[in-house]
Amino acid sequence: MEKKRILLVDDEESIQLLYREEFEEEGYIVDSARNGAEALEKFRENPPDLVLLDINMPGMNGIEVLRQMKEMRATLPIILNSAYQEYKQDFGSWASEAYLVKSANMDELKATVRKYLG
């Protein structure tokens, strides 16, 4: 069976390393981008099956990236993954399938990814 592809968008290198290791171990292919512009470029080049998206990033923020990705593919599952709760007040976040606050315990995040990718 073909492996599912996750696009991980986060400007923090430590998060990228940790998530890449954890999700590759789960059997996914992980592409990564460090900002919104790079994420949209990778999104077009190599369409992912799911996007894990940080919100607070330099340049374009995650809510805007989410809006643009959903415009291109409304059915694509996108999980917002931020250190901050307050972006939940931004209704733009509704376009995502889930909003999870970053945590050292990755069980919930992995379970949510499995829910959408199997």
Added chain:
Amino acid sequence: MPELRKDPILGRWIIIAQERGKRPTDFLVEEYKVKGGFCPLCPGNEKTTPDEVLVYGREWGYANTPGWKLRVVPNKYPALIIEGELDKQGEGLYDRMNGIGAHEVIIESPNHQDRFSHLPPHQMLLTFQAFRERIRDLAKDHRFNYVVVFKNFGKAAGASLEHSHSQLVALPILPRMVTSELDGSLSYFKYKDRCIFCDIIRQELQQKVRLVCENDQFVTLTPFAPRSPFEMWVMPKRHNSSYIEQDDTSLIALAEIFSETLRRLDTCIPHVPYNFVLHTQPLRSGPLEHYHWHFEIVPKLTSIAGFEWGTGFYINPMPPEETCRYLREVKL
């Protein structure tokens, strides 16, 4: 000379620091442009919202599908959650309880381009009916004491999505703003044996210096001590403390005056960001002789900084008599 003015209900002081010759067009307001793009509130994207709790206009078809004129949905990522018990606790002198509440979004029109101020009164009416139905429904939940209904329009006023919507939050406690207004109006009632809001309406209808517009059931005025230039209150002429007691005839008249009021504001200052908030009695009260439900509309034209935080005073650069004149004389 600047002037200090006291709000007769709350006892809140404001400063009218009039800038000579200031006109509505002198306020810097960012032009409102509809960006469009993917919108979770648009028809066709119903699956991106939680299941609707109220819908108007869909005569056939399944729930959460297009064909509606107004939808109410719970907030997808709420700050307060609906399930659970309050579990009130004291820790020494500090009180706490679980974050129980309901947070709902009223999607006022299916059209992404629509602005609330320019909705025809019959479409605006649906919003006022939805407020009433949702408060009535949430009042059945005995964990809640108050429902705050509000709208943010424009980025500066806190709106994060351009599709026209308002919100309501059911709370287990009475907000301080509500208790202050109840206390202030009760003191006046004890002293004069009259509702202060009824007295304000009577005086404003007589003097006509802060009267923006009226119809047979409602009046819009600029309050004597406004926090912001062009602040307006929309009040029923007949005494009633509870919004949810209003019948459809009253809400039709409300939609008519609200539509006129917002169009006057938007014509004076195009695209002005604003908030409006419904002030009504607590869910667990019977009819109150001293309180009078109403809406307050506050344009976002001034900023709140250290002085305002430190004193609770607001500095307003235009007296309400002057803003009223502009609002009244504008051609619609």
